[in-house]
Amino acid sequence: xxxxxxxxxxxxxxxxxxxxxxxxxxxxxxxxxxxxxxxxxxxxxxxxxxxxxxxxxxxxxxxxxxxxxxxxxxxxxxxxxxxxxxxxxxxxxxxxxxxxxxxxxxxxxxxxxxxxxxxxxxxxxxxxxxxxxxxxxxxxxxxxxxxxxxxxxxxxxxxxxxxxxxxxxxxxxxxxxxxxxxxxxxxxxxxxxxxxxxxxxxxxxxxxxxxxxxxxxxxxxxxxxxxxxxxxxxxxxxxxxxxxxxxxxxxxxxxxxxxxxxxxxxxxxxxxxxxxxxxxxxxxxxxxxxxxxxxxxxxxxxxxxxxxxxxxxxxxxxxxxxxxxxxxxxxxxxxxxxxxxxxxxxxxxxxxxxxxxxxxxxxxxxxxxxxxxxxxxxxxxxxxxxxxxxxxxxxxxxxxxxxxxxxxxxxxxxxxxxxxxxxxxxxxxxxxxx
Amino acid sequence: xxxxxxxxxxxxxxxxxxxxxxxxxxxxxxxxxxxxxxxxxxxxxxxxxxxxxxxxxxxxxxxxxxxxxxxxxxxxxxxxxxxxxxxxxxxxxxxxxxxxxxxxxxxxxxxxxxxxxxxxxxxxxxxxxxxxxxxxxxxxxxxxxxxxxxxxxxxxxxxxxxxxxxxxxxxxxxxxxxxxxxxxxxxxxxxxxxxxxxxxxxxxxxxxxxxxxxxxxxxxxxxxxxxxxxxxxxxxxxxxxxxxxxxxxxxxxxxxxxxxxxxxxxxxxxxxxxxxxxxxxxxxxxxxxxxxxxxxxxxxxxxxxxxxxxxxxxxxxxxxxxxxxxxxxxxxxxxxxxxxxxxxxxxxxxxxxxxxxxxxxxxxxxxxxxxxxxxxxxxxxxxxxxxxxxxxxxxxxxxxxxxxxxxxxxxxxxxxxxxxxxxxxxxxxxxxxx
Numbered sequence: 001x002x003x004x005x006x007x008x009x010x011x012x013x014x015x016x017x018x019x020x021x022x023x024x025x026x027x028x029x030x031x032x033x034x035x036x037x038x039x040x041x042x043x044x045x046x047x048x049x050x051x052x053x054x055x056x057x058x059x060x061x062x063x064x065x066x067x068x069x070x071x072x073x074x075x076x077x078x079x080x081x082x083x084x085x086x087x088x089x090x091x092x093x094x095x096x097x098x099x100x101x102x103x104x105x106x107x108x109x110x111x112x113x114x115x116x117x118x119x120x121x122x123x124x125x126x127x128x129x130x131x132x133x134x135x136x137x138x139x140x141x142x143x144x145x146x147x148x149x150x151x152x153x154x155x156x157x158x159x160x161x162x163x164x165x166x167x168x169x170x171x172x173x174x175x176x177x178x179x180x181x182x183x184x185x186x187x188x189x190x191x192x193x194x195x196x197x198x199x200x201x202x203x204x205x206x207x208x209x210x211x212x213x214x215x216x217x218x219x220x221x222x223x224x225x226x227x228x229x230x231x232x233x234x235x236x237x238x239x240x241x242x243x244x245x246x247x248x249x250x251x252x253x254x255x256x257x258x259x260x261x262x263x264x265x266x267x268x269x270x271x272x273x274x275x276x277x278x279x280x281x282x283x284x285x286x287x288x289x290x291x292x293x294x295x296x297x298x299x300x301x302x303x304x305x306x307x308x309x310x311x312x313x314x315x316x317x318x319x320x321x322x323x324x325x326x327x328x329x330x331x332x333x334x335x336x337x338x339x340x341x342x343x344x345x346x347x348x349x350x351x352x353x354x355x356x357x358x359x360x361x362x363x364x365x366x367x368x369x370x371x372x373x374x375x376x377x378x379x380x381x382x383x384x385x386x387x388x389x390x391x392x393x394x395x396x397x398x399x400x401x402x403x404x405x406x407x408x409x410x411x412x413x414x415x416x417x418x419x420x421x422x423x424x425x426x427x428x429x430x431x432x433x434x
Numbered sequence: 435x436x437x438x439x440x441x442x443x444x445x446x447x448x449x450x451x452x453x454x455x456x457x458x459x460x461x462x463x464x465x466x467x468x469x470x471x472x473x474x475x476x477x478x479x480x481x482x483x484x485x486x487x488x489x490x491x492x493x494x495x496x497x498x499x500x501x502x503x504x505x506x507x508x509x510x511x512x513x514x515x516x517x518x519x520x521x522x523x524x525x526x527x528x529x530x531x532x533x534x535x536x537x538x539x540x541x542x543x544x545x546x547x548x549x550x551x552x553x554x555x556x557x558x559x560x561x562x563x564x565x566x567x568x569x570x571x572x573x574x575x576x577x578x579x580x581x582x583x584x585x586x587x588x589x590x591x592x593x594x595x596x597x598x599x600x601x602x603x604x605x606x607x608x609x610x611x612x613x614x615x616x617x618x619x620x621x622x623x624x625x626x627x628x629x630x631x632x633x634x635x636x637x638x639x640x641x642x643x644x645x646x647x648x649x650x651x652x653x654x655x656x657x658x659x660x661x662x663x664x665x666x667x668x669x670x671x672x673x674x675x676x677x678x679x680x681x682x683x684x685x686x687x688x689x690x691x692x693x694x695x696x697x698x699x700x701x702x703x704x705x706x707x708x709x710x711x712x713x714x715x716x717x718x719x720x721x722x723x724x725x726x727x728x729x730x731x732x733x734x735x736x737x738x739x740x741x742x743x744x745x746x747x748x749x750x751x752x753x754x755x756x757x758x759x760x761x762x763x764x765x766x767x768x769x770x771x772x773x774x775x776x777x778x779x780x781x782x783x784x785x786x787x788x789x790x791x792x793x794x795x796x797x798x799x800x801x802x803x804x805x806x807x808x809x810x811x812x813x814x815x816x817x818x819x820x821x822x823x824x825x826x827x828x829x830x831x832x833x834x835x836x837x838x839x840x841x842x843x844x845x846x847x848x849x850x851x852x853x854x855x856x857x858x859x860x861x862x863x864x865x866x867x868x
């Protein structure tokens with residue numbers, strides 16, 4: 001028995017469902033040691049503010065700063081970073097930012113109201129959040145594209161102040177990340193990370209204003225800290241490993257599909273790449289392409305591990321079966337690599353982002369197509385949505401009763417209030433009767 | 435020194451801010467005993483399904499059922515409840531439901547897409563959640579209005595299956611609650627409550643299909659269970675005590691304002707009623723009205739306790755100060771009881787629902803004006819919104835690159851992917867270059 005490159009499944013297999021469930025299963029490990037360490041850091045920063053952040057930053061990031069002021073990146077440094085990077089990279093960042101901005105401008109919600117015949121006005125007022133914190137990981141996982149994807153929707157929403165925190169291990173910062181911050185309009189950059197940075201944003205310190213929401217990816221310490229401060233402030237989702245599901249009719253170049261699967265697998269060993277097709281020979285061709293292309297990949301060990309642990313090529317009987325499986329998986333990224341994807345779209349119920357046709361690999365969406373690359377993972381597309389402008393706006397209901405309207409409404413309200421034994425509610429309504 | 439009915443504050447007080455903060459402070463008590471008990475119940479229901487729910491229900495609700503089937507309310511019972519209640523109550527429920535439905539239909543989001551000059555299509559597809567669970571408390575806190583407010587937005591959103599769980603202590607059910615469920619179009623009612631009902635909805639059992647989201651208020655066991663299953667399924671907010679902030683220019687009938695404050699205070703001892711006015715004499719009049727009206731109230735002890743613990747009448751110098759305070763408090767309910775509230779509206783940034791003018795007491799919005807009465811509490815209106823249709827829909831991004839569009843986008847994507855050391859991303863994009 002050889003060690004297979006990737007799991008092969010067939011919808012006709014006995015216990016196909018059980019096998020699929022096993023493949024999809026993923027649990028975030030909740031570690032008590034991490035939780036305790038994070039609780040301590042949160043408490044220290046909450047009670048001692050700037051000083052605690054400085055101490056933890058010196059310790060964890062091997063820095064040697066005397067005061068919090070040294071953690072604040074001067075605004076000129078952002079502009080300088082933008083000038084320092086290569087022209088192709090600068091232009092690519094600017095073009096990506098432009099497209100992301102245009103797309104997200106379509107998401108802006110507008111206030112509305114309507115007037116009833118008796119003069120009563122009902123509506124909804126949209127306002128942006130005041131302050132948002134953006135976490136950006138340091139080191140290897142420090143992605144400029146993430147800065148654009150998190151910061152631009154907040155600025156399109158009209159957020160007043162966007163503070164980015166990014167650790168600078170040994171004092172080193174990724175210039176592309178700073179350049180992206182400059183392009184996205186980040187208001188302030190602080191070189192701190194981990195739970196201490198999350199705490200500073202959530203509780204505020206002498207130097208950092210408490211924010212309303214914290215977004216952005218991070219390691220287990222950051223995720224645990226975000227979960228702990230949830231409620232005090234809003235947070236975005238806690239992401240699981242990234243995944244792609246490709247549905248293919250068997251007519252796309254197998255090399256293309258193989259590389260699309262690799263592009264997910266190269267993220268990390270827990271990433272998941274699944275291909276579903278009614279064409280068994282096509283699955284063979286893709287597997288052969290993977291075997292051929294893999295040895296040339298710079299991240300070959302990660303890709304190999306990810307495919308072996310969590311990847312799958314699944315043979316189905318029909319495209320309808322493929323769609324049904326897709327709805328069950330509720331993938332983060334869904335590629336519909338077929339001739340006419342629009343005919344399938346109405347049947348797709350749960351997916352973070354849908355990449356349609358043979359010419360739309362996920363990578364285009366990861367960087368520059370326009371839609372957000374922060375997407376619901378691990379089947380949460382059943383109830384969650386891509387990050388967007390609406391994550392940085394909120395709604396207030398508007399009720400403006402005319403004297404006549406109030407009198408009519410008061411009858412209904414008082415009747416229901418009395419049925420709930422809430423007398424003051426009833427009287428408060430009754431007072432407005434004519 | 436007399437035991438004051440309600441705290442009086444003045445913006446000019448020394449340490450006004452500190453006093454206000456102390457008044458607003460509210461922390462949900464996280465009790466380890468509760469957390470442990472809930473964790474055990476969740477585990478039992480997750481592993482033993484229906485049988486565990488039956489056992490806990492028999493124990494906690496003093497029931498004596500043999501099988502889960504006995505916990506399911508037959509659909510006829512809902513219709514029968516609707517016919518059994520008084521005609522005025524039935525008509526009031528129907529009228530409230532109608533108005534809530536009309537308002538929420540304005541919130542329905544539509545899918546959209548746009549085509550770029552090179553043929554690339556970008557968009558957003560809106561789909562409803564499949565299954566939603568609605569928690570309704572039993573006994574005294576069992577409010578028919580809550581059933582309408584939680585169920586109607588879900589049905590307007592297009593949710594396929596809405597399951598309501600409601601405990602029936604000693605086998606007793608509130609007929610108004612069942613009638614409201616009938617009117618709102620609830621698909622299924624199960625008489626179970628507590629953490630065991632939340633677990634059944636979150637994990638599924640032999641009889642209950644796993645839901646995508648759980649909404650609705652509940653006691654500390656329910657709230658703890660919801661927090662624990664968050665991530666597995668979506669949940670609505672965990673609500674704190676209800677609060678009202680009234681801004682008044684001093685020209686509204688003091689009795690009206692007194693009763694509006696009572697209507698909040700009568701909910702429970704932790705509820706918060708605050709009035710802010712630039713007119714000190716008006717505050718005196720309202721206090722006098724409260725003293726006069728209070729002894730007649732059926733919930734007098736609760737109101738008295740709530741006002742003493744958490745209520746306040748605050749004198750400011752100007753309406754601008756009042757608005758600034760309001761934005762700081764970010765109230766759940768905000769009454770703007772002035773002659774021309776529309777002139778103040780643009781300055782109001784954070785509030786769950788805004789009740790405008792002298793004829794719009796909160797009670798109208800609690801029952802029948804149309805907007806939702808499930809609102810962000812404890813200052814979370816800074817980053818949260820009223821419950822609405824958007825809580826039961828989700829968005830999928832659509833990207834459909836034309837061959838020409840893909841070729842252009844691939845340049846940008848590949849450049850950025852290489853800057854992030856993600857070679858497979860770059861190649862996957864490169865393959866689509868012409």
